[in-house]
Amino acid sequence: MNLEMKKVTVGTLVEKFSLKVLAGQDQLGQMITQPRVHRPGLEFVGHFDFFPTERVQILGRKEINYLHKLTKEERKVRIGNIVHYHPPCFIVTAGDQGLTYLTQHCIEEKIPLLVTKKVETTSEFITKLDAFLVKKLAPEIAIHGVCMNVFGVGILLRGHSGVGKSEMAHTLIGRGHRLVADDIVVLKKLSPQTLLGTHDDNTAQFLALRSIGLLNVVRMYGQKAYQEETRIALDIKLTKWQKDALNNELEQEAHYSEYMGVKVPSIEIQLQPGRDVPGLIEAAANNWYLRQQGYSAAEEFMSRIEAETEE
Incomplete structure (x- = not known):
């Protein structure tokens, strides 16, 4: 890096x-x-x-x-x-x-x-x-991972090799989202607050799937399945399932990853057979967007509870 x-x-x-x-x-x-x-x-x-x-x-x-x-x-x-x-x-x-x-x-x-x-x-x-x-001229680094645009939100998918990042990207493409880069993600620092995700020229449009091989997503699914670059808004780490490691708190503590001095909101999603991880990634993208509009579901929920107790 x-x-x-x-x-x-x-x-x-x-x-x-x-x-x-x-x-x-x-x-x-x-x-x-x-x-x-x-x-x-x-x-x-x-x-x-x-x-x-x-x-x-x-x-x-x-x-x-x-x-x-x-x-x-x-x-x-x-x-x-x-x-x-x-x-x-x-x-x-x-x-x-x-x-x-x-x-x-x-x-x-x-x-x-x-x-x-x-x-x-x-x-x-x-x-x-x-x-x-x-x-x-932006400073740049290359990292191992996948970059997607989900509902207009730029997302990094990271995790150990073989955890299923590319397979997850393929599923998201099938749900109407866009691949930006697979395996090698190039990050460009456009400003102290702005990180751009793109591909290196060799891997553009390609997605590597174990047991299947190399796919050209534009040839297979059309231009709508791919875009050249996206502003990075979320860093999602895919990890193996750990029993009793998840919690059900209303508001998760904020975590951040840092690339070239730019902080990016970070969350961890654990993988388990039968778990709708693509759906969770979509939910994370939508939730990030709502937060940018100043909305918090947890805050609204707590305000309802407080209003009810005051009656």
């Missing part, structure tokens, strides 16, 4: 967003290490105290119009001050007209200059690019 930090090249952005390369064709291998982009504004007027030099720099219509209005000498100074810091690349969202001066600066400093081809606002492009970089 080793933490891995990702990197993205400028060439990755060119391919992903169909960007036109105006300068720096030989520098497309430049690495991007920061998940958020920057739109320079104060930097054009000489304020560099908080300039995030390692971020992708976005130039929209406002920035390009400002540069166009400057004299040749002023423009040279303003742009020169920024390219001096060698950001990984510039992306222009206002078309490629009149960018000769900017192109020349980027050629001289060996900085890729890219232009969007699609018609969209700068804010729309930034939103898409930020989301892409956050996922791509």
Whole structure:
């Protein structure tokens, strides 16, 4: 379970967003290490105290119009001050007209200059690019288990090898839920509170069942049986049955698992022949959702009891 930090090249952005390369064709291998982009504004007027030099720099219509209005000498100074810091690349969202001066600066400093081809606002492009970089550059680990989406709730199924995690996933698929990953689950930390579960590229869509073999769930059950990723909301550990280990308390004590500093609510479900474990997993997913809405069945039950005793 080793933490891995990702990197993205400028060439990755060119391919992903169909960007036109105006300068720096030989520098497309430049690495991007920061998940958020920057739109320079104060930097054009000489304020560099908080300039995030390692971020992708976005130039929209406002920035390009400002540069166009400057004299040749002023423009040279303003742009020169920024390219001096060698950001990984510039992306222009206002078309490629009149960018000769900017192109020349980027050629001289060996900085890729890219232009969007699609018609969209700068804010729309930034939103898409930020989301892409956050996922791509998120710290990640790989764990042994199964990841499912049950009623829209992302669930990790963990347990010792052979306990029946994949078989449980197959049953849940038959009940209309979706497989995300089997055997190897890749967890990405998108924020201090957000954990994304996905697959590694090799195991995507595959489910391994003992006595049966490898299944492609999309080929067998259609696209509805699979999804690429899900936000992890519950960590469920499947364990062997232990007599007298379960209790019937109205409200279970809260337990959490922690991955890369992100806490995830955790419960344990014991396995026994005849026990409807898939149904319990569905109940756990629905109960988690209700809790997010501020509802607790135990609290409602106790309030009824208190109301009755006061009468």
